[in-house]
Amino acid sequence: MCDHCLRTASGISRRGLFAGAAALAGAAAWPRPLLAQATPPQNAISADEALKRLMEGNARYATNVSAHQDYSAGRAARTAYQHPIAAILSCADSRVAPELAFDQGPGDLFVVRVAGNFVNDDGLASIEYAVKFLNTPLVMVLGHSRCGAIDAAIKVVRDKVTLPGHLQQMLREIKPAVAAAKADKPEDVLAAAITENVRRGVRRLETAKPILADYVKAGKVKVVGAEYDLATGKIAVL
Template sequence: MCTDHESFALSRRRALGAGLGLASTAFLGGFALPAFAQEALVPPPNAISPDEALKRLLDGNARYVANTPEQKDFSAGRAARTKAQYPFAGLVSCADSRVSPELAFDQGPGELFVVRVAGNFVNDDGLASLEYGVKFLGVPLIMVLGHTNCGAVDATIKVVKNNISLPGHLDDLVSHIKPAVEIALKEKPDNPLDAAIIENVRYNVTELKGATPIISESVESGKIKVVGGLYDLASGKISLI
């Protein structure tokens, strides 16, 4: 009798399991799986050229300026992004709160590898981050992005012209911007700010191209490009320098 009871219970559990399996199949058949569940958990590496990456940035900025951003589902790729990241561009951007690279280029999470510092210059820590982006993340493009009315550049002009020093660690920051400011003061003494902002971008593009074998060899082989850009605070437009 005990054996009969156990057989009945086992059969009942099997029937229940089969019923749940059929119910699950019917449920999934009626509803599409979310995009992140359909895709592989690990996103594919970049299969994009430096020129294509630059076009993607500029197309995104055009949408931003026109106030027609792409609709983004921030939850759709979240599961995939826990496994890996493959940004298509690296950015050296100012820390200015009015400049947000992801917004200005109309890009979502995982698409830009951004190093931010007041004055958008490259120091050792920023360089190490960019080396990582090129060597291990396959970033095909790096942009040094300056912006109009940059306070860090303006402060550096005042320091150089008036031979003054700033408190705390600000003098160290200024020392990285001085080379571009000194060039601008010689060439455009009447309007040094705009000239220094542009020169600072150009200076750091040049420095970055030759700063490390990881980056310089990738530039020489055509694997990556390093370019300069200027963000206009008034219009939101980014122009190549």
């Protein structure tokens, strides 16, 4: 083989090695966002500031003066990154839409939804992802008034109702909150159970090892509970 061929083959080999190393480095970095914004990301703020933005947005929503109406704005840019200011564990109820209720646009909230807004392993893993890899400073457990899942759990506890399919398994996660609420003999068992369920979710997330508990202890993340009123659209932080 001629010297030119040897030099060419060597060059290709080096380039191949560099390309392979770059690919491995990229794989090792997953699942961090592929590209970073040139300016500081919107979630480079404290948890208190994030909560303030959410509550200001809810005030706009409740008075029907929402600022976010053009959801196409920034669509192309969002293909490269996401920097949500809060992770929301919400009920799957069709009447509850966190992005609308907090008047936030696409990319602003990392929403995990399950009927009854309770913490299971899949939801916990999703929130861990938002905190560890997306640098989300605020985590919120969002319950709501007249929650059907909580009401069903009350009937299971009170009337020994057996529900079909996987519903019974889902309600097992909610029943401890119902039992604790009933023990205080409240006038409105449903309302009390909704609040207790949110508080239990907050406590579980705050103490969830190995990720969330460490972030909370270090002051990097705050976990709060809140309730959405279906009738008024207002959200109250517990």
